[in-house]
Amino acid sequence: MKLLIQAISLYWDKEVRGGPYAGLRKEAESFELPPAESFSFGAGSVISAGANAVYVHELSLRHNPGGLNKFRENCAGYELSAGTVFDKQEGLRFSLPEDRRELNVRFRYSPAFGRPIRTDGLSGLLDEPAFALASEQYGRIVVNGRHPRDDGSLYELRIWNIRCAEKYRKNAFTADLPERIYDKRASLYRG
Numbered sequence: 602m603k604l605l606i607q608a609i610s611l612y613w614d615k616e617v618r619g620g621p622y623a624g625l626r627k628e629a630e631s632f633e634l635p636p637a638e639s640f641s642f643g644a645g646s647v648i649s650a651g652a653n654a655v656y657v658h659e660l661s662l663r664h665n666p667g668g669l670n671k672f673r674e675n676c677a678g679y680e681l682s683a684g685t686v687f688d689k690q691e692g693l694r695f696s697l698p699e700d701r702r703e704l705n706v707r708f709r710y711s712p713a714f715g716r717p718i719r720t721d722g723l724s725g726l727l728d729e730p731a732f733a734l735a736s737e738q739y740g741r742i743v744v745n746g747r748h749p750r751d752d753g754s755l756y757e758l759r760i761w762n763i764r765c766a767e768k769y770r771k772n773a774f775t776a777d778l779p780e781r782i783y784d785k786r787a788s789l790y791r792g
Contacts, residue, residue: 602697602736604655604681604704605773607631607762608690613664615753618790622664629669630741631762631774634658635676642678653697655679655687656769692744693761703733704765708742708783715746715757717787731783739764739774740781747789756789 611629613622640656661673681687686696692714694707710719710727719727732740742761747754762774770776 602653603766603769604653604687604697605634605762605764605766605769606655606657606690606693607634607760607774608657608659609758609760609762610659610661611664611669611758611760612662613756617664617666618756625669626664626758629662629664630743630760632660633775634769634771634773635674636771637769639676640678641676642680653681653683655681655689657690690761692759693742693763703735704763705733706731706740706742706763706783708744708785710744710785714744714759715748716789717747719744719785719787727785732781734763734765734781736765736767738781739777739779740783741779742783742785744785745787745789754789758786 609629611626635658637656655678657677659675660671662669662671679687679689681697683697686694688694691711692709694709695704697704708727708729708731712718721727731742734740740763744759746757748757762779764773766773
């Protein structure tokens, strides 16, 4: 089984906060993946075709009046054994079950995601199941945040696209829509 993860961080400020600009951000929910050879699995590591490989494609984009500008891109690969917990992406946690039937994905809120802080309703940060994915299913986790600064707020949208796949596909997130969506967006424009 291959796990394909696309982690998108999109940043903007008050200059492109409203109306017509929001539509452009909506178009940035998924991108084509780079070629499989772009992913580094560590020095001397060889991943076999049958291995449980995790491909993580990280993209950071800045939205300004000129459009969306990519300022960081990283491709990393990991081998995942059944029962091993994967927590290399802040906000995500999952393990491949021994029976390989479905992947249970958890969302863990981090203060690095910005305000408002998401809690469990008591005094802890939000940490809960997001969804389960079977083979060839695609899910999306979305959370937004506001980071106060002296010159106004910086806004952020984080999106994780996750697919359990039998083989690597560049169009894993662009060929169709997610079957599961876990959305923790909140109003960012309160005083």
